[in-house]
Amino acid sequence: MLAGVLHQIMSGIATGGIYASVALALVMIYQATHHVNFAQGEMATFSTYIALTFINAGFPYWVAFLIAVVVSFGIGVAIERVLMRPLANAPVLASVGVFIGLLLIINAMSGWFFDYTIKQFPSPFPDHPMLGGYLSGHELGSTAVTLIVLISVYLFFRHTRLGLAMRAAAFNPTSSRLVGVRVGWMLALGWGLAAAIGAVAGCMVAPIVFLDPNMMSGILLYAFAGALLGGIDNPLGAVLGGFAVGIIENLGGAYLVGTELKLTMALVIIVAVLTIKPTGLMGRRVYSRV
Amino acid sequence: MRGVRDAGVTNLLEAKGLHAAYGETRVLHGIDFAVRQGGVTALLGANGAGKTTTLRAICGLVRTRGELILDGKRIDGMATEDIVRLGCAHVPEGRGTFMELTVEENMRLGAYTRPARETTDDFEHMFDYFPRLKERYKQQAGTLSGGEQQMLAIVRALLLRPRLLLLDEPSFGLAPLVVQEIFRILARIKQDAGVSILLVEQNATIALEFSEDAYVLETGRIVMSGSSAEIGQDEGIRRSYLGY
Numbered sequence: 001m002l003a004g005v006l007h008q009i010m011s012g013i014a015t016g017g018i019y020a021s022v023a024l025a026l027v028m029i030y031q032a033t034h035h036v037n038f039a040q041g042e043m044a045t046f047s048t049y050i051a052l053t054f055i056n057a058g059f060p061y062w063v064a065f066l067i068a069v070v071v072s073f074g075i076g077v078a079i080e081r082v083l084m085r086p087l088a089n090a091p092v093l094a095s096v097g098v099f100i101g102l103l104l105i106i107n108a109m110s111g112w113f114f115d116y117t118i119k120q121f122p123s124p125f126p127d128h129p130m131l132g133g134y135l136s137g138h139e140l141g142s143t144a145v146t147l148i149v150l151i152s153v154y155l156f157f158r159h160t161r162l163g164l165a166m167r168a169a170a171f172n173p174t175s176s177r178l179v180g181v182r183v184g185w186m187l188a189l190g191w192g193l194a195a196a197i198g199a200v201a202g203c204m205v206a207p208i209v210f211l212d213p214n215m216m217s218g219i220l221l222y223a224f225a226g227a228l229l230g231g232i233d234n235p236l237g238a239v240l241g242g243f244a245v246g247i248i249e250n251l252g253g254a255y256l257v258g259t260e261l262k263l264t265m266a267l268v269i270i271v272a273v274l275t276i277k278p279t280g281l282m283g284r285r286v287y288s289r290v
Numbered sequence: 291m292r293g294v295r296d297a298g299v300t301n302l303l304e305a306k307g308l309h310a311a312y313g314e315t316r317v318l319h320g321i322d323f324a325v326r327q328g329g330v331t332a333l334l335g336a337n338g339a340g341k342t343t344t345l346r347a348i349c350g351l352v353r354t355r356g357e358l359i360l361d362g363k364r365i366d367g368m369a370t371e372d373i374v375r376l377g378c379a380h381v382p383e384g385r386g387t388f389m390e391l392t393v394e395e396n397m398r399l400g401a402y403t404r405p406a407r408e409t410t411d412d413f414e415h416m417f418d419y420f421p422r423l424k425e426r427y428k429q430q431a432g433t434l435s436g437g438e439q440q441m442l443a444i445v446r447a448l449l450l451r452p453r454l455l456l457l458d459e460p461s462f463g464l465a466p467l468v469v470q471e472i473f474r475i476l477a478r479i480k481q482d483a484g485v486s487i488l489l490v491e492q493n494a495t496i497a498l499e500f501s502e503d504a505y506v507l508e509t510g511r512i513v514m515s516g517s518s519a520e521i522g523q524d525e526g527i528r529r530s531y532l533g534y
Binding site for chain 2: 161164165167168171172174175176177178179180181182183
């Protein structure tokens with residue numbers, strides 16, 4: 001029993017890492033725009049297809065992976081510049097409409113370019129159990145990759161000039177412009193980074209769930225639950241929330257509701273957080289004066 | 291470039307027929323003014339006269355019509371980020387503190403447009419003016435008092451190494467003693483840095499004392515301009531526009 005629980009927790013951390021990455025991508029765009037990017041999951045799926053295309057063309061795995069990450073970054077920047085920029089001062093519903101439209105368009109593009117059949121996606125990690133059988137080689141490897149990504153993103157935002165400028169632009173656009181920060185470009189960079197993080201998450205999850213145009217839709221829901229649980233305006237909270245949701249999902253699926261109702265737990269978490277503590281566990285309460 | 295009023299003295303900034311509007315609401319109706327090189331110019335007037343809008347117009351934060359010339363170069367219609375890079379620093383209304391960031395990060399942002407190695411000495415220099423910011427260096431800026439945030443806003447602007455400093459109500463919401471302290475330090479900064487200042491103030495007494503030239507704005511039009519000493523002595527102006 002105990003070994004079983006431990007096993008569930010460990011693989012919960014492995015999938016939680018994926019949710020944490022996507023949650024972080026959501027938070028990055030939320031902080032800058034105060035909108036949840038519903039298309040984040042489909043963008044990641046599309047990125048995974050890009051990686052698969054290059055792998056099938058004979059590129060080594062990590063080269064294909066890197067190409068997918070870089071191209072996704074470019075796509076993210078382009079989406080902000082071309083689609084989101086004109087909406088900077090649009091009403092909320094207009095933005096939500098565009099996000100949903102983007103979701104449908106990218107989903108359809110994935111199906112159109114790469115067809116709707118379910119595809120296998122290779123893992124770059126060894127295929128045998130590790131850590132005394134608690135984790136598969138892929139789970140361990142993908143956890144390591146997500147941790148590297150999360151730590152690099154943290155270091156980038158904490159310790160580089162550009163990272164500081166991006167945070168400043170999200171917190172206080174006017175003051176940022178007054179010290180010479182090019183706020184528009186910081187937003188575009190944020191989109192690029194979010195897309196790149198999504199690409200990593202997509203490539204890491206695809207060997208487990210298989211690749212099809214709807215691969216990320218469930219994962220986005222878990223990630224959103226994680227982001228809300230930790231606090232949608234707090235990157236660290238969202239990351240921890242993502243890991244927590246991964247563990248809850250695995251334990252609940254194994255001992256509570258069964259695998260068929262796992263996704264329901266994500267919805268339960270979302271509803272529970274929004275009704276009981278809308279700011280999330282680590283979120284900031286926002287006061288506005290009217 | 292010759293002065294609008296004072297031929298023979300160079301103007302760092304000149305505005306000619308400056309209009310500004312927020313959407314449909316027109317706030318400035320074609321005003322002319324100048325800021326002398328190395329001098330302090332005050333912009334006075336009641337609430338809603340258009341003082342803050344004038345500063346925002348200079349920085350490109352509001353839609354304008356008319357000419358704005360900074361050191362011989364047209365800046366109207368330019369992006370805020372580019373105007374800032376030409377050496378125009380703005381201490382905005384409400385101080386514009388990055389509340390979530392530390393004092394250190396606020397200061398780093400002030401120096402954002404300059405190479406990091408150039409600014410180390412400047413940081414020390416700023417602590418010289420405002421020792422309290424050194425004590426609070428690692429603290430979140432949102433926890434600072436109003437006076438400290440005002441100091442931080444001034445420091446952020448100075449770290450740009452500006453030629454023109456736009457100050458929007460540095461006395462706002464502060465205790466008289468703190469206001470005195472800030473203006474004492476501003477006087478030092480003006481001497482050391484050779485920066486020209488355009489000062490917006492509701493507190494006319496302080497503003498006229500601190501400046502050499504002054505303009506009085508009323509509902510988007512300039513109704514009076516002259517040396518600060520003259521304007522301070524004119525009883526009619528004092529009573530109608532400055533309220534003391």
